[in-house]
Amino acid sequence: MDFNDSPEEAAFRSQVRAWLDAHAGPFRSGSSMAARRPSHDELLRLAKAWQAKKADAGYAAITWPKAWGGGGGEPIQQVIFNQEEQKAGVAFPFFTIGLGMCIPTVMAFADEATKKRFVGPAIRGEEIWCQLFSEPAGGSDVAALRTRAERAEDGSGDWIINGQKVWTTGAHYSDYGILLTRTNPDVPKHKGLTMFWIDMHAPGVEVRPIHQMSGGSEFNEVYFTDLRVKDSQRLGDVGQGWQVALVTLMNERLAVGGASGPNYREILELARTTLGADGPAIEDRAFRQRLADWYVQAEGLKFTRYRTMTALSRGQTPGPESSIGKIIAANQLQDLTNQAIEMQDQFGIIADPSIAPMEAAFQQAFMWAPGLRIAGGTDEILRNIIAERVLGLPGDVRVDKDVAFKDMPRGV
Numbered sequence: 001m002d003f004n005d006s007p008e009e010a011a012f013r014s015q016v017r018a019w020l021d022a023h024a025g026p027f028r029s030g031s032s033m034a035a036r037r038p039s040h041d042e043l044l045r046l047a048k049a050w051q052a053k054k055a056d057a058g059y060a061a062i063t064w065p066k067a068w069g070g071g072g073g074e075p076i077q078q079v080i081f082n083q084e085e086q087k088a089g090v091a092f093p094f095f096t097i098g099l100g101m102c103i104p105t106v107m108a109f110a111d112e113a114t115k116k117r118f119v120g121p122a123i124r125g126e127e128i129w130c131q132l133f134s135e136p137a138g139g140s141d142v143a144a145l146r147t148r149a150e151r152a153e154d155g156s157g158d159w160i161i162n163g164q165k166v167w168t169t170g171a172h173y174s175d176y177g178i179l180l181t182r183t184n185p186d187v188p189k190h191k192g193l194t195m196f197w198i199d200m201h202a203p204g205v206e207v208r209p210i211h212q213m214s215g216g217s218e219f220n221e222v223y224f225t226d227l228r229v230k231d232s233q234r235l236g237d238v239g240q241g242w243q244v245a246l247v248t249l250m251n252e253r254l255a256v257g258g259a260s261g262p263n264y265r266e267i268l269e270l271a272r273t274t275l276g277a278d279g280p281a282i283e284d285r286a287f288r289q290r291l292a293d294w295y296v297q298a299e300g301l302k303f304t305r306y307r308t309m310t311a312l313s314r315g316q317t318p319g320p321e322s323s324i325g326k327i328i329a330a331n332q333l334q335d336l337t338n339q340a341i342e343m344q345d346q347f348g349i350i351a352d353p354s355i356a357p358m359e360a361a362f363q364q365a366f367m368w369a370p371g372l373r374i375a376g377g378t379d380e381i382l383r384n385i386i387a388e389r390v391l392g393l394p395g396d397v398r399v400d401k402d403v404a405f406k407d408m409p410r411g412v
């Protein structure tokens with residue numbers, strides 16, 4: 001494992017820092033610790049402008065070929081850029097799913113004309129994409145999904161789609177999405193799936209935002225009623241949707257730039273300035289013990305990330321062990337923000353970002369943390385992956401592997 005940047009990586013890091021110093025300033029109000037939280041529309045406008053600036057400088061999609069508008073660089077450079085962008089307070093969330101998961105899938109499976117049409121606008125932040133996989137009956141077990149795609153009866157070769165997705169991040173501001181459907185219920189669940197790209201504004205697509213306890217609405221239910229899509233919108237062969245979906249999901253692994261949200265340094269800061277019944281919270285022995293635990297976890301995470309970075313630096317693909325990082329980071333965020341809310345006492349429900357930005361950032365993160373333990377694989381599913389693919393323990397029970405989807409018990 002290498003703990004330090006190689007000379008080339010160190011040079012790239014200073015080049016990125018210099019560029020961020022010169023350009024990030026006007027975009028910083030989008031950071032979670034900023035005194036004033038811009039409105040959603042303002043944040044989106046800011047994010048799109050920042051993305052275009054990054055694209056001009058070759059930083060918007062560092063590993064993608066220059067011919068497609070990318071930077072032609074190495075995965076390790078993308079990780080370094082993500083780290084520095086996070087530190088500079090200008091890492092916006094709107095493009096992660098599109099650039100991290102959807103467009104790589106389009107690039108792997110679409111024809112040349114489709115790639116030409118979509119890759120550039122996505123890199124420049126002009127068009128946003130969402131991932132339409134999860135359904136009420138297919139989350140962890142996404143291959144159990146029920147949204148049907150059937151050939152149109154008019155002989156056009158088009159497909160007619162009916163069904164429902166849920167938890168679709170950003171569907172309400174997305175222009176396009178990749179949609180996993182069932183095209184054949186007569187074969188086992190993983191074998192009857194087909195992937196399409198769709199226009200989110202097409203007739204037959206209805207997006208209904210889900211209201212969260214934080215007051216925001218970042219996720220949606222998406223309903224399809226006789227949505228017609230061309231066969232040319234198919235990504236991969238008919239019945240190969242599971243293999244296509246795996247490519248989408250594997251691309252999530254490069255998102256190793258660092259956990260978002262307050263960490264042990266910030267709660268230490270909060271504890272120094274927050275007064276409890278017996279003085280500053282930092283004097284509390286029980287708190288100090290928990291702080292030491294978070295510090296140890298954070299160091300463990302840091303070194304696990306070094307492993308991932310070392311693999312990337314050597315041109316290798318990070319393995320399933322990166323699942324460890326997400327379990328630890330998400331649980332720590334929930335634990336740490338819970339403590340911060342307790343520390344704030346009654347102010348834990350009323351802090352205003354314009355008066356107390358740090359307190360408010362902890363409150364937002366407190367409400368976001370439970371979702372982080374579910375998104376991109378729940379704690380239990382990630383533990384299964386670690387057990388089976390890292391530790392080599394016996395596999396989970398999968399009784400429906402060889403059963404035709406139409407013969408599986410449907411539940412309610």
Ligand SMILES: Cc1cc2nc3c(=O)[nH]c(=O)nc-3n(C[C@H](O)[C@H](O)[C@H](O)COP(=O)(O)OP(=O)(O)OC[C@H]3O[C@@H](n4cnc5c(N)ncnc54)[C@H](O)[C@@H]3O)c2cc1C
Binds near residue numbers: 136
């Ligand atoms: C913040 C957020 C953003 C999301 N964004 C998107 C998105 O953009 N696009 C999209 O398609 N989806 C998205 N999702 C959905 C997400 O992928 C699913 O919520 C997730 O896969 C879990 O599925 P589920 O909610 O149906 O829970 P279920 O799969 O029903 O799980 C319920 C419980 O059972 C446990 N469980 C299930 N199977 C097993 C097993 N085999 N062994 C042990 N325990 C098990 C789970 O761990 C969980 O505790 C998002 C979710 C969140 C929270």
